[in-house]
Amino acid sequence: MQIQNTHKIIIGAVSVIVVVAVSYVLLGNRQPASRQQMIHEKGQNVMPFSLDKTQHIFKKTENGGTQSVVVRDPGDTQDLSLIRMHLQMEAQNFAQGNFSDPTGLHGESMAGISVLKTNYTKMKVTYSEIENGAKIDFETTDTETLSAIHAWFDAQVSDHGSDAVTQ
Structure with missing residues (x-):
């Protein structure tokens, strides 16, 4: 009788473990999206082009x-x-x-953004078309603004992951 009860307890315990393990695999093992995945997904709402078909440089x-x-x-x-x-x-x-698109995507605390918003009159921003795309040039003689541009670029490369590269 005691052996039957022990078997029932073992079978019950194993059943619980199997149910918990299967539930964990099916439901609970979902990792939160990485920041890069989140930026990629949110980027589709900010940028009208496909991030999968384009490259930021x-x-x-x-x-x-x-x-x-x-x-x-x-x-x-x-x-x-x-x-x-x-x-x-x-x-x-x-x-x-106006840096509302980058802050909407990357957040208000993104490196360099607050300085760029404040010092926008201290930089020249120029758009031009290039082969297979377009570019924006940022030029400044102000050291604080220069550091902000570089910090902002670094933050974007980090956030965009494989969607962005440095040259």
Whole structure:
């Protein structure tokens, strides 16, 4: 009788362990999305082009830097057009101190943003089309603004993960 009770207890315990393990695998093992995954997903709401089909390129220079976006497939005329439209609008916004798209995506505390908002009159922001995309050049002679541009570029590369590279 005691052996039967022991078997029932063991079978019951094993059943509970199996149910818990299966539940963990099916429901509880979901990892929170990484910051890069979150930025990629939210980016679809801020940028009209496909992040999967494009590449952000950030290049820091002695007097600022260049932010470029290019299509991965040169034949992708739809995303090419959307890149150019978006970056032209963003360049106009940045030149006026409006960084609402980047802060909406990356957050208000993103490195460099507060200085760029304050010092927007201390930098020249220029849009131009490039082969397979477009770019925004940031130029300044102000050391605080220069540091902010570089910090902002670093933060974007970090946040965008495989969607962005440095040159």
